[in-house]
Amino acid sequence: MCRDNAIPFARPCIGPEEEAAVLRVLRSGWLTTGREALAFEAEFTRFLEDPEGGLPPLRSLAVNSATSGLHLALEACGIRPGDLVLVPTYTFVSTAEVVRYLQGEVVFVDTAPGTFHIDPKALEATLARLSRGEAAYPQSSGPGSFGPRGIPKAVIPVHYGGLPCAMDAIMEIARRYGLKVIEDAAHAFPSQLSTGTWAGTIGDLGVFSFYATKTITTGEGGMVVSRDQEMASRIALMRSHGINRSVWNRYTDTQASWSYAVVAAGYKYNLPDLLAALGRVQLARAWALLDMRKTIAAAYDAAFQDGVHFSLPPTGPGDARHLYPLRLNLESLAITRDAFIQHIQAAGVGVSVHFIPLHSMPYYRDRYGLREEDFPAAMESFHRVISLPLWPGMQDAQVDRVIQVVKTIAQEHRGV
Numbered sequence: 001m002c003r004d005n006a007i008p009f010a011r012p013c014i015g016p017e018e019e020a021a022v023l024r025v026l027r028s029g030w031l032t033t034g035r036e037a038l039a040f041e042a043e044f045t046r047f048l049e050d051p052e053g054g055l056p057p058l059r060s061l062a063v064n065s066a067t068s069g070l071h072l073a074l075e076a077c078g079i080r081p082g083d084l085v086l087v088p089t090y091t092f093v094s095t096a097e098v099v100r101y102l103q104g105e106v107v108f109v110d111t112a113p114g115t116f117h118i119d120p121k122a123l124e125a126t127l128a129r130l131s132r133g134e135a136a137y138p139q140s141s142g143p144g145s146f147g148p149r150g151i152p153k154a155v156i157p158v159h160y161g162g163l164p165c166a167m168d169a170i171m172e173i174a175r176r177y178g179l180k181v182i183e184d185a186a187h188a189f190p191s192q193l194s195t196g197t198w199a200g201t202i203g204d205l206g207v208f209s210f211y212a213t214k215t216i217t218t219g220e221g222g223m224v225v226s227r228d229q230e231m232a233s234r235i236a237l238m239r240s241h242g243i244n245r246s247v248w249n250r251y252t253d254t255q256a257s258w259s260y261a262v263v264a265a266g267y268k269y270n271l272p273d274l275l276a277a278l279g280r281v282q283l284a285r286a287w288a289l290l291d292m293r294k295t296i297a298a299a300y301d302a303a304f305q306d307g308v309h310f311s312l313p314p315t316g317p318g319d320a321r322h323l324y325p326l327r328l329n330l331e332s333l334a335i336t337r338d339a340f341i342q343h344i345q346a347a348g349v350g351v352s353v354h355f356i357p358l359h360s361m362p363y364y365r366d367r368y369g370l371r372e373e374d375f376p377a378a379m380e381s382f383h384r385v386i387s388l389p390l391w392p393g394m395q396d397a398q399v400d401r402v403i404q405v406v407k408t409i410a411q412e413h414r415g416v
């Protein structure tokens with residue numbers, strides 16, 4: 001149902017500066033990748049720059065989505081058909097599908113109980129099993145099933161909701177097993193560990209999303225960052241058809257050479273200037289947008305910490321607060337999560353569920369012969385979680401209404 005006073009689940013915060021930036025590009029005579037994309041990359045690097053200056057320089061590469069960025073990152077890590085890549089089951093499908101683009105095999109890992117993050121203990125246990133020559137999915141059953149074997153080449157931790165994963169533990173395990181680490185930082189801009197280090201800059205590569213619902217947005221878009229110059233150069237090559245040099249100015253600069261060489265079968269994953277211009281403004285507003293999200297999340301935290309019907313999302317000082325995944329304490333309620341959602345929607349409030357664990361999706365379930373109960377912590381979170389609206393620009397009255405709707409449903413369906 002669509003009502004005039006409905007509260008959407010997400011809404012981008014776009015103002016006159018974004019409009020002016022897009023108009024500037026529209027009038028510039030050049031719409032696709034060019035000066036704006038280059039400036040966006042430079043500004044993104046500056047934002048994430050190591051303040052101590054002791055690390056190798058970071059490179060930022062703008063792409064047309066985080067999905068493209070994850071694909072390029074895996075390709076740069078040298079993933080080949082049959083290679084194993086570890087992925088949390090509790091994530092959006094992009095994190096796993098890119099492994100299949102390269103005909104690698106996905107090895108799912110459960111979440112740490114009480115969090116939405118990959119469990120370092122489960123990661124270690126999976127790696128130990130694989131090192132003993134056992135199958136990735138020993139429980140695997142059913143006609144289409146098989147258990148890939150071997151030592152994985154990479155792991156893709158996901159900073160779910162904008163809260164950084166346990167990167168110290170993950171990096172230690174990854175280095176011990178010789179894994180490349182690609183941080184899926186689609187939700188995590190700007191997001192910091194307790195040390196002040198930026199999520200996305202800790203592993204070998206980090207990938208951010210600027211999809212329409214994300215913390216800063218270009219509608220569609222993404223950024224890959226890395227301090228590994230070789231991998232960054234490979235990504236620059238592969239995001240642009242495998243052409244061996246930057247050729248964007250060959251149509252606009254009369255002095256630019258028309259000649260180029262294709263040295264690999266690349267992709268077309270570049271970010272157009274129209275979107276990069278939007279991204280530059282959003283980047284400059286990143287702190288202000290974060291403050292607005294934090295204010296809303298704090299109001300939700302205060303309202304839902306009753307300790308009876310709800311469990312608050314885990315959080316910390318560096319949380320980008322992209323999502324507000326409220327957990328229902330179903331034991332205290334006489335209603336299922338799905339029915340709860342129907343009531344919220346009927347009251348004109350948009351909600352979502354992040355995420356449906358990937359091992360339960362028909363494609364992955366059937367490919368690897370998996371059962372829902374194979375990843376119990378992820379299923380436990382999934383069956384209880386509801387993502388509430390959380391977007392900069394939400395009015396206090398809208399936040400209050402979401403709280404009132406959710407609390408009323410819980411009251412009306414409290415268990416006996």
Ligand SMILES: Cc1ncc(COP(=O)(O)O)c(C=O)c1O
Pocket residue numbers: 064065066067068091092094095158184186187208209210211221222
């Ligand atoms: C965890 C995660 N990774 C990757 C992506 C893919 O981002 P994009 O839509 O920019 O391709 C998403 C998108 O929602 C996501 O939630």
